[in-house]
Structures are given as C-alpha cells and as structure tokens.
Amino acid sequence: MQNRKLSAWVDEVADQTRPDRVVFCDGSEAENRTLIQGMLSDGTLLALDGERYPNCYLHRSDPTDVARTEHLTFICTRDKEDAGPTNNWMSPDEASQRVGRLFDGAMKGRTMFVVPYLMGPVGSPSAKVGIEITDSPYVVASMRIMTRMGRVALDALGSSEDFCRGLHSLGDLSPERRFVCHFPAERLIWSVGSGYGGNALLGKKCFALRIASTMARDEGWFAEHMLILGLEDPGGRVTYVCAAFPSACGKTNLAMLVPPASQKGWKVWTVGDDIAWLRIGRDGRLWAINPEAGFFGVAPGTSSRTNPNALATLARNSIFTNVALTPEGTPWWEGFDGPVPPVLTDWRGRRWTPDSKEPAAHPNSRFTAPARQCPSISTEFDAAAGVPISAIVFGGRRARLAPLVCEARGWAHGVYLGATMASETTAAATGKVGVVRRDPMAMRPFCGYNMADYFRHWIELGENRAAFPKIFHVNWFRQSEAGALLWPGFGENLRVLRWIVARVRGEAKGHDTPVGIMPTDGELDTSGLGVNDEAMRELFAIDRDAWLEEARDREAFLESFGSRMPEALLRQNRDLMARIRA
Numbered sequence: 203m204q205n206r207k208l209s210a211w212v213d214e215v216a217d218q219t220r221p222d223r224v225v226f227c228d229g230s231e232a233e234n235r236t237l238i239q240g241m242l243s244d245g246t247l248l249a250l251d252g253e254r255y256p257n258c259y260l261h262r263s264d265p266t267d268v269a270r271t272e273h274l275t276f277i278c279t280r281d282k283e284d285a286g287p288t289n290n291w292m293s294p295d296e297a298s299q300r301v302g303r304l305f306d307g308a309m310k311g312r313t314m315f316v317v318p319y320l321m322g323p324v325g326s327p328s329a330k331v332g333i334e335i336t337d338s339p340y341v342v343a344s345m346r347i348m349t350r351m352g353r354v355a356l357d358a359l360g361s362s363e364d365f366c367r368g369l370h371s372l373g374d375l376s377p378e379r380r381f382v383c384h385f386p387a388e389r390l391i392w393s394v395g396s397g398y399g400g401n402a403l404l405g406k407k408c409f410a411l412r413i414a415s416t417m418a419r420d421e422g423w424f425a426e427h428m429l430i431l432g433l434e435d436p437g438g439r440v441t442y443v444c445a446a447f448p449s450a451c452g453k454t455n456l457a458m459l460v461p462p463a464s465q466k467g468w469k470v471w472t473v474g475d476d477i478a479w480l481r482i483g484r485d486g487r488l489w490a491i492n493p494e495a496g497f498f499g500v501a502p503g504t505s506s507r508t509n510p511n512a513l514a515t516l517a518r519n520s521i522f523t524n525v526a527l528t529p530e531g532t533p534w535w536e537g538f539d540g541p542v543p544p545v546l547t548d549w550r551g552r553r554w555t556p557d558s559k560e561p562a563a564h565p566n567s568r569f570t571a572p573a574r575q576c577p578s579i580s581t582e583f584d585a586a587a588g589v590p591i592s593a594i595v596f597g598g599r600r601a602r603l604a605p606l607v608c609e610a611r612g613w614a615h616g617v618y619l620g621a622t623m624a625s626e627t628t629a630a631a632t633g634k635v636g637v638v639r640r641d642p643m644a645m646r647p648f649c650g651y652n653m654a655d656y657f658r659h660w661i662e663l664g665e666n667r668a669a670f671p672k673i674f675h676v677n678w679f680r681q682s683e684a685g686a687l688l689w690p691g692f693g694e695n696l697r698v699l700r701w702i703v704a705r706v707r708g709e710a711k712g713h714d715t716p717v718g719i720m721p722t723d724g725e726l727d728t729s730g731l732g733v734n735d736e737a738m739r740e741l742f743a744i745d746r747d748a749w750l751e752e753a754r755d756r757e758a759f760l761e762s763f764g765s766r767m768p769e770a771l772l773r774q775n776r777d778l779m780a781r782i783r784a
C-alpha cells in the first residue's frame with residue numbers, strides 16, 4: 203500500500219485487535235460475491251427469492267441492536283462545553299480507558315476488513331475519503347452499496363493524509379459494551395458493540411454528519427441531515443430544494459415523490475435522501491452534493507401507493523435488515539402492498555400470523571439499495587459541483603400546532619425556525635416513540651459540536667447573501683381533535699413544493715401571519731385533493747394560547763445553551779411572542 207499514514211494505522215489496529223486475517227477491500231464484484239457467499243453459509247444473510255428479488259438478501263440483527271443508540275453516542279472533545287448540552291460527552295482520556303480497551307483482541311477469530319470509501323461524487327471538490335476498519339462482513343457489503351467503495355476511494359486518496367478514520371468492531375454485541383465515540387480533532391471514530399446501520403456504517407451519520415459538521419464549521423460550509431430534490435415544472439425548468447426532517451419523518455419519501463395524476467407535467471428528481479453537504483459557489487448560491495451512493499431507507503409504510511420509486515429501487519441488489527419474510531421468500535413489512543399474508547416469519551425468525559401482538563417487521567427495519575437504481579434518480583446525481591439550492595425546508599412530525607407550510611421572513615428567522623424545530627420521536631433511535639422533543643435542523647443526534655455554535659455558524663454563513671435559499675417549515679403530520687391526519691401526504695406533498703417554488707420565483711404572494719408567511723387563498727392548489735375546507739383551515743390554524751406556550755418552551759430551550767446562544771435567535775423568539783400577543 204502506498205499511503206503511509208494508512209498502512210501505519212492498519213498495522214496499529216491489527217496489533218491491537220488481533221484478527222485472524224486482514225483483507226483490503228477493492229470494492230469489486232468478485233470480492234462482494236465471496237463476502238455474500240460467506241454470509242450465506244454462516245447464516246448472517248438469507249437469500250431472498252431470486253426471481254422476484256435478484257441478488258437480494260435478508261439480515262436479522264441482534265434483537266437488542268436494531269436502531270441508533272443516542273445514549274451511547276459520545277463526542278470526545280477536550281472541553282465538555284465544545285460538545286454542548288445536546289450531546290453526550292466523554293473526555294478523550296476516559297474514552298481510551300473505557301472504550302479503546304474494548305478493541306483489545308476484539309477481532310480474534312475474525313477477519314479484519316479495511317474499507318476505503320469516498321463520500322461524494324468522484325472528482326468532486328466536495329468529496330472526502332474515509333477508511334473504515336471493521337470485523338463485520340455485513341458492514342462491508344452495506345458500505346459497498348451506501349458509498350463509492352474500494353479502488354475508487356484509494357485512487358482519490360493517493361498519498362494524502364487527509365482522511366477520516368473509523369474503527370468498528372461488533373465486539374460481543376452487549377449493550378453494556380456498546381459505544382459510538384467521535385474525536386472531531388483527529389477525524390477519528392470508534393464504534394463497538396453494534397452492527398446496526400447508523401452505529402456501524404461509519405461513513406453515514408458518524409463521518410458525513412458528526413465529524414463533517416465540525417469540518418464544515420471550521421471551513422465555512424454545511425453538513426446537514428437533508429434530502430436533495432429537483433422539482434421540474436411542466437415547462438422543463440428544474441428548481442432544487444433541500445429538506446431536513448428528523449429520522450423517520452419523511453425525507454426518503456419526499457425525495458422520491460411521484461406526483462399524483464392531477465399534477466400533470468410536474469416531476470421530482472432525486473439527488474439524495476438523507477445527507478447534504480452544501481458549499482457557497484462562486485455565484486454566491488448554495489450548492490449541494492449528496493455524499494452517499496445508496497439509500498438506507500425505512501421499510502414500514504413503503505408501498506406502491508406511498509413510494510413506488512423506493513419499491514422499484516429495492517427490487518434488486520439490496521440488503522434488507524429486520525423485515526419479515528413471506529413463505530415465498532420475499533420481504534414484507536407493515537404497510538406493504540396487498541392483503542396481510544396469513545402467515546409470515548417475523549423479523550426475529552419466529553412464526554407470525556395476523557393475530558400476533560407484535561409487528562412482523564421491526565418498526566425500524568430498513569432496506570439498503572443502490573441510488574442509481576432509483577427510477578427518479580437525477581441526472582445531476584454524480585455532478586461534481588452538485589446542484590444549486592433555491593429553498594431549504596425544515597419539518598417535523600407534530601400532531602398539533604405546526605402549520606402545513608410557512609415561510610421564514612428572512613435568513614435569521616429561517617435559522618430560528620430550524621433551531622426551534624420539534625418533532626415526535628420515532629423508532630429510528632432506541633427509546634420512547636411519540637414524545638415531542640426539540641430537534642434543531644433535524645441535527646440534534648448528529649451535530650458534532652455545541653449546537654449554539656452551530657446556530658451561530660448558520661446565521662453567519664447566510665448573512666447578507668441575497669442569492670441564498672429561502673427557508674420554509676412544513677408539517678405533514680397535523681391531526682384533527684379526533685386524532686385523524688388532516689393531510690394526505692406522500693405524492694400530494696407536491697402541492698406544497700409547488701407553492702414553495704412559486705415563492706422562490708416570485709410567482710406567489712403569500713400573506714404574513716405571526717408565525718411566518720403562509721399561502722393566500724387560492725395559492726395552494728387543492729383541486730381534486732379531497733381535503734375539505736374545514737380541514738384546510740385547521741392545517742393552517744394558529745392557536746394563540748398554544749403558540750405562547752410554545753414560544754415559552756422555545757425560550758427555555760434556547761436559554762439552556764447559556765451565553766453561547768446567539769442573541770439573534772433569542773430576539774427572534776421575543777419578536778414571535780410580541781406578534782402573537784399583538
């Protein structure tokens with residue numbers, strides 16, 4: 203190997219972890235076939251029906267290891283304040299003692315894989331190299347789908363010392379010895395005791411968000427938990443939009459949206475479904491690339507009604523994790539097409555019938571599929587410069603309060619809308635589901651530094667930049683008093699995207715409200731939608747008492763960061779209170 207820093211690190215890790223063999227992954231077809239064969243023979247993977255799902259496999263994870271574990275995820279800076287109140291912190295010394303030692307001899311009897319990967323399109327100035335060392339062949343096969351892996355990454359690296367190191371071991375899979383540690387100063391990640399996606403595929407949340415967000419702070423760009431899509435109008439003009447929704451709140455679905463029949467001539471092109479790296483272009487606009495090459499998508503709820511593009515994408519060369527299995531050897535999950543099968547094998551391998559009390563697929567079961575297989579993949583997916591962004595959309599899952607759509611009054615107000623976002627928790631992370639929590643910019647679990655500094659970075663980067671995107675907030679999940687969803691969502695979300703793009707182009711007037719700019723009567727196309735006027739009113743209703751309570755809660759949240767919180771955001775909150783009271 204020509205790269206000296208890399209070979210020195212590989213030697214050091216092998217000395218510590220004591221694997222039986224070391225394999226340098228080249229990402230080739232042949233290498234992948236060998237890996238898959240190995241996993242089929244030891245039961246790590248099950249082959250699915252080869253006619254209907256060619257080259258597709260099912261993986262069942264340890265039942266205690268099915269989602270990200272935020273309470274076991276740490277930012278290891280010297281100073282605790284630099285991690286901030288939303289992160290768990292561990293000093294680098296303590297991490298060495300408590301976590302570093304778990305790697306001693308951890309790979310005995312196993313193969314150590316060295317996985318070079320590239321985050322971003324080949325040749326893009328925004329692309330970055332990572333190296334993951336892992337003892338999990340499932341991780342290697344998944345990284346091959348999720349990133350540009352192997353030779354291509356080593357070529358991009360050359361002899362450079364500029365790469366992110368990630369060390370991963372399954373350890374003994376015990377939750378007591380499970381840790382995900384980040385050392386931003388060294389661009390280093392340690393993950394032990396979990397084989398689950400967000401904990402183990404280190405290019406994704408660990409590098410592309412937690413480590414990259416600290417690089418972005420230092421270098422003047424953004425690393426965000428955002429989808430990227432292009433909305434093409436009937437005239438063929440494409441407008442690019444980024445959207446940040448918390449985990450399992452609709453990014454994949456919006457990124458692959460198929461317009462309903464009523465929306466003739468409109469088309470959505472998918473650039474990314476989870477992560478965006480955004481840089482200021484020479485033209486002063488924000489340009490986005492998707493650092494990933496695949497989708498690690500939520501399975502439950504995915505059907506030909508809700509997301510036909512996802513179904514087409516995952517039909518070949520895909521790995522399914524913790525879904526149910528039909529007797530025909532095809533994957534199944536709650537919300538799948540057609541009637542519920544009379545008998546299934548559940549995600550843990552047990553017999554399941556519709557009388558069973560638990561869901562057949564784990565609520566956080568996922569598919570890992572190559573992005574290029576997506577029917578709506580954008581022609582700009584591999585574009586080195588990325589795509590120019592005209593709108594940034596924040597959104598959460600909120601049964602009450604948040605309107606269907608509103609627009610910020612300017613950049614600082616937009617940053618405030620993102621910073622005070624809240625959403626109900628989902629099965630994407632272990633813990634209680636359905637609890638409203640603040641999840642600023644959908645980055646609470648993924649920001650690698652103090653979020654007050656992160657807000658400052660957002661405010662400063664966009665100040666006085668006329669060509670920057672407009673900012674919006676959406677909520678597909680508002681409910682009636684009776685608890686029914688008011689908005690049909692999925693393909694119909696196109697109507698909201700259309701209003702957003704009309705605003706960006708100066709083609710819609712909107713009207714001011716205390717919480718932001720909303721569509722004026724007639725601007726949101728509701729023809730053939732099947733939502734009655736009363737429900738449409740409820741979707742935009744502003745309950746002043748509830749909003750005052752919300753503003754007080756936001757104030758407490760912003761103040762919990764102490765003196766590092768930018769005054770501009772506290773001012774935005776005071777202004778909101780004043781407008782509600784007026």
Ligand SMILES: Nc1nc2c(ncn2[C@@H]2O[C@H](COP(=O)(O)OP(=O)(O)OP(=O)(O)O)[C@@H](O)[C@H]2O)c(=O)[nH]1
Binds near residue numbers: 500504678
């Ligand atoms: N009611 C409703 N549900 C939606 C909508 N969009 C997505 N969902 C559901 O929300 C769940 C998660 O959606 P995804 O699109 O996979 O979420 P994501 O934001 O990509 O999630 P991560 O991969 O965890 O970051 C799925 O069960 C979807 O069916 C919508 O517009 N309305």
Ligand SMILES: O=C([O-])CC(=O)C(=O)O
Binds near residue numbers: 269398399498630631
């Ligand atoms: O990383 C994961 O495990 C899946 C994901 O996108 C998220 O949780 O936001």
Ligand SMILES: [Mn+2]
Binds near residue numbers: 449450
């Ligand atoms: Mn995500």
